[in-house]
Amino acid sequence: MKTLDQIAAQLQGYDPQALPANSVLEFLAALVTPVQQRMETQLFDALGRVLAEDVIAPFDVPPHDNSAMDGYAFDASQLKPGADLRLQVMGTALAGKAWRASIGAGQCLKIMTGAIIPAGLDTVVPQEMVRIDGDTIVIAPGLLKAGDNRRLRGEDLKQGLPALLSGERLTPARLGLVASLGLSRVVCFRPLRVAYFSTGDEILSLGEAPREGAVYDSNRYTVFGMLKRMGCEVLDMGVVRDDPARLEVAFKQAAEQADAIITSGGVSVGEADHTKTMMKKLGDVAFWRIAMRPGRPMAVGKIAKTAIEGQAKSAILFGLPGNPVAVMVTFLAFVRPALLQMMGCTQTAQPLLKAKSLEAIRKKAGRTEYQRGWVSTAADGSLQVKTTGNQGSGVLSSMTQANGLMVLHHDQGNFGVGDMVDVLMFDGAI
Numbered sequence: 499m500k501t502l503d504q505i506a507a508q509l510q511g512y513d514p515q516a517l518p519a520n521s522v523l524e525f526l527a528a529l530v531t532p533v534q535q536r537m538e539t540q541l542f543d544a545l546g547r548v549l550a551e552d553v554i555a556p557f558d559v560p561p562h563d564n565s566a567m568d569g570y571a572f573d574a575s576q577l578k579p580g581a582d583l584r585l586q587v588m589g590t591a592l593a594g595k596a597w598r599a600s601i602g603a604g605q606c607l608k609i610m611t612g613a614i615i616p617a618g619l620d621t622v623v624p625q626e627m628v629r630i631d632g633d634t635i636v637i638a639p640g641l642l643k644a645g646d647n648r649r650l651r652g653e654d655l656k657q658g659l660p661a662l663l664s665g666e667r668l669t670p671a672r673l674g675l676v677a678s679l680g681l682s683r684v685v686c687f688r689p690l691r692v693a694y695f696s697t698g699d700e701i702l703s704l705g706e707a708p709r710e711g712a713v714y715d716s717n718r719y720t721v722f723g724m725l726k727r728m729g730c731e732v733l734d735m736g737v738v739r740d741d742p743a744r745l746e747v748a749f750k751q752a753a754e755q756a757d758a759i760i761t762s763g764g765v766s767v768g769e770a771d772h773t774k775t776m777m778k779k780l781g782d783v784a785f786w787r788i789a790m791r792p793g794r795p796m797a798v799g800k801i802a803k804t805a806i807e808g809q810a811k812s813a814i815l816f817g818l819p820g821n822p823v824a825v826m827v828t829f830l831a832f833v834r835p836a837l838l839q840m841m842g843c844t845q846t847a848q849p850l851l852k853a854k855s856l857e858a859i860r861k862k863a864g865r866t867e868y869q870r871g872w873v874s875t876a877a878d879g880s881l882q883v884k885t886t887g888n889q890g891s892g893v894l895s896s897m898t899q900a901n902g903l904m905v906l907h908h909d910q911g912n913f914g915v916g917d918m919v920d921v922l923m924f925d926g927a928i
Contacts, residue, residue, distance in 0.1 A: 499812070502784045502799055505529055517786045518908050519866040522832050526798065530814055532842040533757060535688040541676060544668045546729030547686040548842040553662040555679055558652035563615045565591075565622045566647045570635055572606040574621040574644035583637040591616070606635065615648060622647035655679070665844030687842040690728075693752035693813075694721050695735035697745070697763045697773045698820065703737050716894060717762040717818075717825045724829055725760075728837060740764070745776040753780070753801040753813040757840060760833065763820035765797040773817070777801075781815060789865040789908065792891035793824035796832070814840070821891035827868045827903065830922065850905060850920040853881035859913040861906045870900035873921055883921055900924070 505528045506512045509521055517525075536550040565571060572585055585606035591597040593612035601607050601619060609615065609622060621644055628635040655661050661679060662672055668684070676684055701715045702708070715737055725732045733756055738748045752759045764773025765785060774797070777783040783799030797817030816833050818825045838846040853873055861867055870886040886899040902923040906913070913919060 499531065499800070500528065502529070502782050506784070514784055515787045517788050519788065519790050519831065520908070522786070522788055522796075523835060526832060526836040527839065529798070529800075530836050530840045532840055533687050533690060536685055537688050538683050539686045541673060541682055541684065544676075544684055544686060545670065545673060546727075547668050547684075547689065549662055549664050549666050549668065549684060550687045550842065551664050551685045552660040553676055553679070553681065553684060555655040555657055555659055555661045556681075557679070558657045559655035559661075559678060560649055560651060560653070563651050564593075564649050565609045565611055565613050565615055566649050567611050567622065567624050569609060569622045569624040569647060570606045570628060571609045571615050571619040571622050572601075573603070573619055574642065574646075576603065577637075577642065577644075578639070580639050582639065584631075584634055585637070586634050620644055620648060663844075665842055667838075667841075667843050667845070689731045690758065690837060690841045691731045691733065691756045692725050692758045692760060692837070693733040693735055693756035694718065694725070694760045695748055695752070696737045697740060697761055698737075699740045701737045701763070716822050717820070720822065720826055721760055721762070721829065724826070724834070725837075728834065729841070730837065740772050742772045742776060745772055746780070749776055749780050749801055750804075753803050756813050758814045758816065758837060759801060760816045760818060760829075761797075762818045762825050765817040765819060766795040777815065777817060781812065783815060783817070785817075788828075790827075790831075791865055791867045792821060792889075793819050793828040793831075793868075795819050796828055819891075822894040823870070823897055824891045826897055830903065830924075831868060848922060848925065850922055851881060851902075852918050853883040853904075853921045855904075855913050855915060855917050855919050856882055856884040858915055859885070859904075859906065859919075861910060861912050863909055863911045866908050867904075867906040868922075869904040869906065870896045871902055871904040871921060872900055873902050873923065881921070883919065 505525055509524060539547060576583055586604060587608055588601055588605050590608040591613040593610050596614050597607060597616045601616060621642060623637050623642055627641055628637055661675060696715045696718050700712050702712045703715055722732055722734060735748055738744050777797055781799050781801035783797055786796050787794055788796055799815045800812035801815050802812045818828050835846040869889050871883040872886060873881055873883045876882045883904060886896045888896060902921045905920040905922050
């Protein structure tokens with residue numbers, strides 16, 4: 499694993515005192531490595547996990563040509579331009595039961611959605627498109643062409659080919675796809691273990707009595723929630739006071755038990771506390787002033803393990819700011835993509851959507867701003883967004899009122915009403 503100095507040397511214009519957001523992502527992508535351990539996992543336990551090997555289709559999906567809707571199956575070669583087609587109905591094919599008798603010229607088969615289309619038939623006319631005359635149907639000319647409303651064998655998945663690829667994260671849809679192949683287990687990378695604690699003498703744990711100048715620890719619960727939604731195993735280490743001995747014990751314990759460590763508080767540039775000192779003592783750590791708002795101070799690095807587990811000789815450290823909104827923004831913008839990479843996921847970047855701003859926004863070029871916003875659908879079907887009001891980094895309620903972050907990029911300036919802005923949707927991450 500490269501040292502932080504080696505990674506920094508590869509970044510053009512690296513400046514830890516004014517680091518652009520894109521450089522943070524580039525740095526973290528070079529710093530972290532995926533876990534290597536694999537484990538076979540029951541499908542019901544696999545949601546959010548990352549596949550460690552391809553899932554190969556054991557058979558074609560669908561396994562037979564079948565009907566895409568309720569209607570009548572027939573041989574389309576009988577269709578004649580400008581003429582009605584009259585067909586005698588010979589029976590009904592139900593889903594899950596193959597029709598064994600043959601269907602000849604001038605004949606058809608009533609068929610239900612999903613039922614196997616017998617050999618010699620290639621087209622299904624929807625039942626609402628026919629005229630029924632006793633035991634016959636009449637199909638008007640020009641309504642159909644050969645192959646309409648037929649699902650072909652293997653058109654979804656081909657036997658022997660990958661249905662899902664290693665590095666894909668198992669979503670509900672992907673779980674369903676695996677189950678459709680008759681598979682009850684998948685091979686995944688083991689869950690990422692992440693230790694988290696808050697720092698500072700001013701932080702109160704729930705249950706403690708209020709005292710002047712102290713605040714209850716909200717960061718511990720938002721970080722816990724975001725990590726759990728990612729599928730991480732979370733080691734909750736509570737609140738650690740700003741005391742060298744306690745901090746050293748916490749960092750060492752976290753490094754031994756976890757792949758990554760997340761802290762909040764104690765990383766501001768020039769801050770006179772023991773957290774930064776202990777980070778430097780125990781690991782290779784860089785302290786950044788990121789050109790962003792909110793969340794300017796951040797620490798990143800490695801804390802050495804004394805007991806080597808697998809190939810990991812150190813735990814990755816993310817030292818986040820102390821303000822509640824800044825913690826969530828830096829987590830979503832930087833930590834989450836890095837953790838997904840550590841989980842073995844090949845798709846770590848969440849796509850940005852375009853939305854029309856409903857208000858003017860003042861913005862200084864030279865930093866990336868992440869403003870809390872509410873995205874909605876306009877009358878014409880396009881996306882629109884407005885801020886949630888006060889954008890202070892300590893205004894936690896602004897995150898509860900938002901469904902995404904307006905990402906105002908480094909080189910962009912002021913925005914006017916109607917201008918298009920990029921939006922990072924929360925999408926269940928918070």
